[in-house]
Amino acid sequence: MSRVARLAALLEEPLLVIGLPGIEAGQAGVRYLTGLASSNSAVLVEPDGQATLYTDFRYLHRARALGVADVVETPRGLVGALGEILRGRRIGVEAEHVPYAAVRTLEEAGVDVVPRTGLVESLRAVKDEDELAAIRRAAALSDEVFAALSRERFSGRSELELVWWVERSFREAGAGIAFGTIVAAGPTGASPHAEPGERTIEPGVLVTVDAGCVVDGYCSDCTRTFAVGEVSERLRELYALCLDAQLAGLAAVAPGAHGRDVDAASRAPIEVVGLGSAYGHGLGHGVGLQVHEAPVLRPESSDVLEPGNVVTVEPGLYLPEEGIGLRIEDLVLVTEDGCERLTRFPKELLTVA
């Protein structure tokens, strides 16, 4: 069944999926349903499965070539035009992605707007064969790049040099970059969303590398922490603890598992040694057209895993007072009875030069 038909089956009223400039999730929704990558378009899906794609001059040619929906040209001011077109109708919109002002514009034009959440996301969270094939290719390329990276010299080079090395490797293999690559050495790594800098990497530290590529529109996401030369016993112990947490998280991933419980499973080994506050972020998130999407594995998650979900499993430890940070992340597919690791690069602490 087509994606549009599967969405239609969930609808009480027509759903308008709007991809406005600078709003990633809406754009990803339009792309998922129609194949159109655009920063100014919308698709209206009717409960009977009809779909209409609205976009401006710039994307019209490509939209028509897709052949998956009726295409209607709108002016650049997409929301205003949709208000005119949909006046008097009862229309669902994605409340979590559509700006407040856009809903007001539709309402003021006479559209009876029904806020809806999670409809397209719930479809996107379960990957179909084509999507999974693209994610597998992206994950395999990540593995290759991490393997090649582990043979590079780290000490004496800057974090930014290695960022560029990783991103160049992805690009030369024909892939895109899923998010700004993180290479965080020593104290830089103590911030989970570290900003790589000109810091020269010295022997004796841990370096966290978090990188992902895009293949045919789909993302990979992988983190490994490397030891530069000999590192202290303290660093080895923390690494082993993080790996315990990561394996505990992986073991808890299964269909029917609650996102919050999988998160809790990974937290247990860290909390038992009193370091819970050093693991301040969630365990993981869905990955697909966006590098962060449903479902989420976090203490406050209400998601329940199902076969076909692709999620990250990435506990970390951050001790700014000691200048230490590390994280280990796999990308996994939820299967009928557990999970399959899509990231195959080894997870023992690898020593780099």
Add this chain to the structure above:
Amino acid sequence: MSRVARLAALLEEPLLVIGLPGIEAGQAGVRYLTGLASSNSAVLVEPDGQATLYTDFRYLHRARALGVADVVETPRGLVGALGEILRGRRIGVEAEHVPYAAVRTLEEAGVDVVPRTGLVESLRAVKDEDELAAIRRAAALSDEVFAALSRERFSGRSELELVWWVERSFREAGAGIAFGTIVAAGPTGASPHAEPGERTIEPGVLVTVDAGCVVDGYCSDCTRTFAVGEVSERLRELYALCLDAQLAGLAAVAPGAHGRDVDAASRAPIEVVGLGSAYGHGLGHGVGLQVHEAPVLRPESSDVLEPGNVVTVEPGLYLPEEGIGLRIEDLVLVTEDGCERLTRFPKELLTVA
């Protein structure tokens, strides 16, 4: 006066600027006001100039290091936490950037939400000295890369090869990529938002290259159309027409000019020869932390230019039936009496090999 103080002077009630995951403009607003680049943070600016920065564990360390605002740690569910914190208060939010569901969450928590538009944008639209210096550096690097590109062989290479050549040049110079580079040869260029592909570039066609880099957070944006070897008289005429339109647009850029009038000025030479429908997009847009921001130069624009605005001037002609597309774009600074081109690379039709 600090950016926060300038914003405070515009406020009737406290303004909450929220930078949520996947919502560019909100993130850019937080970054503009505080310096924090984060996908999950908010800043509350009070009319008296006090500022409080809310973010989660991942960004806390960096937020505190900025020293520009009180920093309050929130859980990952930022909007829910803000609802608790701001309950009972009258708070402005940016209606064009905040999702409908986030406004509802705040309201349900008891916040008296006032939708506001254009406040941070109006400040961001007028660049201060530091911002302008960064944009000048980005534009100068673009010039260098276009100059080097014009010495490269085009024919026999694919669009994607040249995309990578351009992006690698930016990255090797230490800059980021502002948006996916467009290299569109012959018929590919007939779509204004073309997707570069494996098409091998042949002699005799026009190739449109639209590229921008990021230096210290600020974008450049430049388009040039090159002739690959000898091209037909028809292509030369269309190029000359597009250049006329671009020069007419530039001549109309001045403080006090309305965005829609500058757009119209560029449209006149094209409409007079009956090709108006081939120029289906607006003339230009503001550029800064985002590659598309205020003010806009379009038929439906209500913006009025003022000194310190940085905008693109980029008419194009798209004739899919003939497989022809071209565009010429400069980045310009609105000055006290007109504009200054920040893009210096020549605009006559350059022939490449």
